[in-house]
Amino acid sequence: MASTSFFRGIRSNYWMACPFSISNRRCGPYFCTLQSSKAQTVPHKENIQGQNKVQERTSQSISRKPLEQIMHGYEAIIGIETHVQLSTTTKAFCSCPYFYGSRPNTNICPVCMGLPGTLPVLNSKVVNFAVKLALALNCELSMISKFDRKQYFYPDLPKGYQISQFDIPIATKGFIDLDLPVEFGGGHRRFGITRVHMEEDAGKLLHSEGSYSQVDLNRAGVPLLEIVSEPDMRSGLEAAEYAAELQRLVRYLGVSNGNMQEGSLRCDVNVSVRPIGQVEFGTKVEIKNMNSFSAMNRAIDYEISRQTLLHSQGQSDQIVQETRLWEEGYQKTVTMRKKEGLADYRYFPEPDLPEVVLTNDYIENIRRSLPELPEAKRRRYEMMGLSLQDVLFLANDMSVAYFFDLTHENGADAKLAANWIMGDIAAFLKNEHLTIDEIKLTPNELANLIASIRDGTISGKIGKEILFELLSKGGTVKKIIEEKNLVQIVDPGEIKQW
Numbered sequence: 001m002a003s004t005s006f007f008r009g010i011r012s013n014y015w016m017a018c019p020f021s022i023s024n025r026r027c028g029p030y031f032c033t034l035q036s037s038k039a040q041t042v043p044h045k046e047n048i049q050g051q052n053k054v055q056e057r058t059s060q061s062i063s064r065k066p067l068e069q070i071m072h073g074y075e076a077i078i079g080i081e082t083h084v085q086l087s088t089t090t091k092a093f094c095s096c097p098y099f100y101g102s103r104p105n106t107n108i109c110p111v112c113m114g115l116p117g118t119l120p121v122l123n124s125k126v127v128n129f130a131v132k133l134a135l136a137l138n139c140e141l142s143m144i145s146k147f148d149r150k151q152y153f154y155p156d157l158p159k160g161y162q163i164s165q166f167d168i169p170i171a172t173k174g175f176i177d178l179d180l181p182v183e184f185g186g187g188h189r190r191f192g193i194t195r196v197h198m199e200e201d202a203g204k205l206l207h208s209e210g211s212y213s214q215v216d217l218n219r220a221g222v223p224l225l226e227i228v229s230e231p232d233m234r235s236g237l238e239a240a241e242y243a244a245e246l247q248r249l250v251r252y253l254g255v256s257n258g259n260m261q262e263g264s265l266r267c268d269v270n271v272s273v274r275p276i277g278q279v280e281f282g283t284k285v286e287i288k289n290m291n292s293f294s295a296m297n298r299a300i301d302y303e304i305s306r307q308t309l310l311h312s313q314g315q316s317d318q319i320v321q322e323t324r325l326w327e328e329g330y331q332k333t334v335t336m337r338k339k340e341g342l343a344d345y346r347y348f349p350e351p352d353l354p355e356v357v358l359t360n361d362y363i364e365n366i367r368r369s370l371p372e373l374p375e376a377k378r379r380r381y382e383m384m385g386l387s388l389q390d391v392l393f394l395a396n397d398m399s400v401a402y403f404f405d406l407t408h409e410n411g412a413d414a415k416l417a418a419n420w421i422m423g424d425i426a427a428f429l430k431n432e433h434l435t436i437d438e439i440k441l442t443p444n445e446l447a448n449l450i451a452s453i454r455d456g457t458i459s460g461k462i463g464k465e466i467l468f469e470l471l472s473k474g475g476t477v478k479k480i481i482e483e484k485n486l487v488q489i490v491d492p493g494e495i496k497q498w
């Protein structure tokens, strides 16, 4: 697990960041999505310049007002569609492996190239992972589900259709529980999950400077789970926390690495705004191209402000159903394409694959194999008397939580163990760019260190010195104390002799 995940923090920006802060520009990779022919292209300059004056004015004025002030009398409705790339050894319907960053077209075969006459064979691990995630999301499982063909043409989709699940997804009606960070006021939230379905990924187009593009089919046929949320979130922060919890879940379950930068976790967000009290939803705008939780938070809050301002200026007709891209460099969303009605995917049942039939035994075996999930962990840590801040930090990363649990099981007081892990150990990991799995200090020795300070053998100051020795070189507390003669003298008589 990347050390960065250990220090995940969502930067809040209730003050809209200056839309023209080009100095912050980061050229991250643009998302490649499945459905759109234009989704994989960076918006053309004319497109950005072609924004009408209302939008220009809007983007400038929202940079100066806090969101709460702009939102007075309005509420935002946010729903998220997330694609999670599964870390199975082989693809969904063939035996090709998939490695992120491989040379183009090196992990392909006639099946994932969509050559005529080939037949797909379902990778059973995909079903296993889908059931795992569905159970973790508290979903109802479909004992019989099926695959469908979703037809659309795009050069990175060699078959001309994507194998997906349409009317009978493998799971429906779930929910996800989470706690908002303390620095934003905390609070528990439950967000509904509409459905979870299995599907395959498309390939990737590599756009060249010239007048041509190249296709890389390594990713074609890689298994995905699509998780559709209910429109339950009301702010950028809630949406980003939902996505972060989903990432935590897939990592805890081991079904995906959840890396947003690699495209293993991609979120498409739908945002609409309506006056409080109005029953009908406002016009829905889709945002793409956010490759971090903090970008998600900022993009959504920007979009909420933009729409609310248009509402309050009597220009709600300017909000049109469209897909907008988050421009990280400009800290604003820009039109990518206007929606021209619903696409006709002409779904029909995939004739080359049998139905997916689950048995109770199969489901119960998976249920029993689930690890303790983040929500259960947080509640357990809370029962230990830890503060919400400690709880959120420790449960954020499964390896950190495991290290903490073992230290506690070895006799260390929960609060003292949490303090050492969140303080000096976390700082060491950050400085050395290490994960907690990579350090030489063991949970048992951390427990011994805490015990040695508690029983007065060594002082807290010496304890810190020993900790850094253990972190960098390993060994045992007892040995270091003996070798360096670090025992604290507490007997006044003995001190007098000195």
Ligand SMILES: [Zn+2]
Pocket: 091, 094, 095, 096, 107, 108, 109, 110, 111, 112, 113, 221
């Ligand atoms: Zn293949």
